[in-house]
Amino acid sequence: MKQNTARNLVIAGTxxxxxxxxxxxxxxxxxxxxxxxxxxxxxxxxxALMRSYKKQSNLLKDKENDIKELNKQFQxxxxxxxxxxxxxxxxxxxxxxxxxxxxxPTKKLKMEVTSYxxxxxxxxxxxxxxxxxxxNTIYYKGYRVVAADLNVLPLYSIIQIKTKHETFKxxxxxxxxxxxxxxxxxxxxxxxxxxxxxxxxxxxTILRMGKEGNK
Numbered sequence: 513m514k515q516n517t518a519r520n521l522v523i524a525g526t527x528x529x530x531x532x533x534x535x536x537x538x539x540x541x542x543x544x545x546x547x548x549x550x551x552x553x554x555x556x557x558x559x560a561l562m563r564s565y566k567k568q569s570n571l572l573k574d575k576e577n578d579i580k581e582l583n584k585q586f587q588x589x590x591x592x593x594x595x596x597x598x599x600x601x602x603x604x605x606x607x608x609x610x611x612x613x614x615x616x617p618t619k620k621l622k623m624e625v626t627s628y629x630x631x632x633x634x635x636x637x638x639x640x641x642x643x644x645x646x647x648n649t650i651y652y653k654g655y656r657v658v659a660a661d662l663n664v665l666p667l668y669s670i671i672q673i674k675t676k677h678e679t680f681k682x683x684x685x686x687x688x689x690x691x692x693x694x695x696x697x698x699x700x701x702x703x704x705x706x707x708x709x710x711x712x713x714x715x716x717t718i719l720r721m722g723k724e725g726n727k
Contacts, residue, residue: 619718623694625673627706628659630699640686642667650699652683657699659686664693668723673698674715681719 630638630646638647646657655670662684665671669684673696682698691697696716700706 621694621716621718623696623714623716625658625675625696625698625709625712625714627698627700627709628688629701629703629706642685644685646686646699650701652685655681655683657686658682658684659688659691659697659699660684661692661695662687665718666722668720669718670720672717672719674717675712 628636630636639645640657641659641662644652644657646652650657656673658671658673660669665684667684670681671684672679672681682696686697686699688697696714698709700709
């Protein structure tokens with residue numbers, strides 16, 4: 513009887529232990545599954561956050577590139593505007609000069625015109641008052657060379673001379689002791705040409721007084 517009771521107690525204890533172990537194992541398994549699910553959810557969330565971060569990072573890089581491109585365009589346009597502004601300023605100056613020239617009344621004079629040569633017995637050296645050498649030419653930048661009274665016509669004044677036989681443009685780059693008042697001395701290529709020109713009364717139109725910009 514006692515043996516049966518002891519055996520029954522052992523069996524009952526074994527069953528209870530097995531049941532307890534089963535319950536504990538079941539709880540552990542549930543916790544493990546729960547932890548696994550939570551871990552997987554966290555991993556998925558982290559992946560989603562990483563993808564979102566990469567996407568935002570790419571968008572930010574695109575924005576930065578757009579800003580850099582816009583900055584380049586702005587600098588280019590700013591440079592263009594400055595160049596255009598400088599060009600406008602230059603053109604305005606030219607326009608103002610042209611306007612001033614147009615506003616100057618055309619002045620015509622009756623002047624006595626004689627002729628001289630580059631080298632003469634009186635001491636002509638071929639170097640004009642302006643420093644230009646006329647030993648081998650009677651022109652200066654396409655204009656005939658004349659000497660004038662610089663109080664009447666300053667150096668580099670441009671005039672038009674109309675005689676009985678011809679009309680031409682000349683530039684004042686010389687002067688002379690005998691050239692006083694309304695007198696001009698026209699440079700000729702040789703003595704005979706100067707003699708043939710003689711002394712004439714010409715109509716002189718002043719196209720430009722003195723020097724403007726380049727000589």
